[in-house]
Amino acid sequence: EAQVTQNPRYLITVTGKKLTVTCSQNMNHEYMSWYRQDPGLGLRQIYYSMNVEVTDKGDVPEGYKVSRKEKRNFPLILESPSPNQTSLYFCASSFAFSRDQPQHFGDGTRLSIL
């Protein structure tokens, strides 16, 4: 089954404790991205990757890191999480980096930073 898989689905942690949210897709998609969803603000892009070893900042990249060492994986790293990063996070992928490509979303990761 074609899908985007995120882990963990839920995480409660404390300020400053490094964490990684994994994302994997099995559709051989070139383009992957991370979004955060907050009430009233919709989906805001954090980082995106057009292909292996190619990443770039989205609209709200501060406090986050990413890597794309393999085509299928695109982990989101919070080196020193803070409470304002409490949010619902979605990984998404599409066939290519193009504005007309439908995005396939993972099930989401709800992060709470205390």
Next chain:
Amino acid sequence: GQQVMQIPQYQHVQEGEDFTTYCNSSTTLSNIQWYKQRPGGHPVFLIQLVKSGEVKKQKRLTFQFGEAKKNSSLHITATQTTDVGTYFCGLGNEKLTFGTGTRLTIIP
């Protein structure tokens, strides 16, 4: 980034009533996508509009792209409880940018 206004932010309707959400851009778009996110779920792609004035239908859902390619609407006829969720537009310009979404709740 570009301005992405989606209205209304919330809409409560009686089951069987119609529902419309609007998406407006400050710039001319190349395309627009619509997504639905069920409560507790993730956004799911519904449809894409590309041509000026384009209208597409999916059962009770009607999607329209404005003549100037700066706005779009999603209309649901005779809502059902299965329509509950948040509807997002994705604006295609330099890249894909999402609107703030309209949350639809239905009173049975």
